[in-house]
Amino acid sequence: MGLQMLWSFFGLAYMDGYALSRKRDLQNPVLFSVLVVGDWVTDMLSLTVVCSLAGVIVFYEKDIKFCKQHDYVDNPCIRFVISVALAFITWVLIAISSHVMFWTLASV
Structure with missing residues (x-):
């Protein structure tokens, strides 16, 4: 989840700040595909973390x-x-965000 925070906050905020300072448009298909792949990677990593936590609960x-x-x-x-239930809710929200980013890439 720390990787998700780093990706969402610092990475995307840096890109937005860079685009605003250089007065460039972020709707470049190559750049946007990098954002989508980054969201997918962090989404899958979040899912694996949550599933492993659920496995620990079953074990205990x-x-x-x-x-x-x-x-x-x-x-x-x-x-x-x-905490595991809240992590699952967080993963669902991240998955929705990844899905929206995918369809936004399709419209670029």
């Missing part, structure tokens, strides 16, 4: 029964499950 809850050893109030698994 089902295989070694770590979550049943703690009280409901003091259970660290609940916070981890919530």
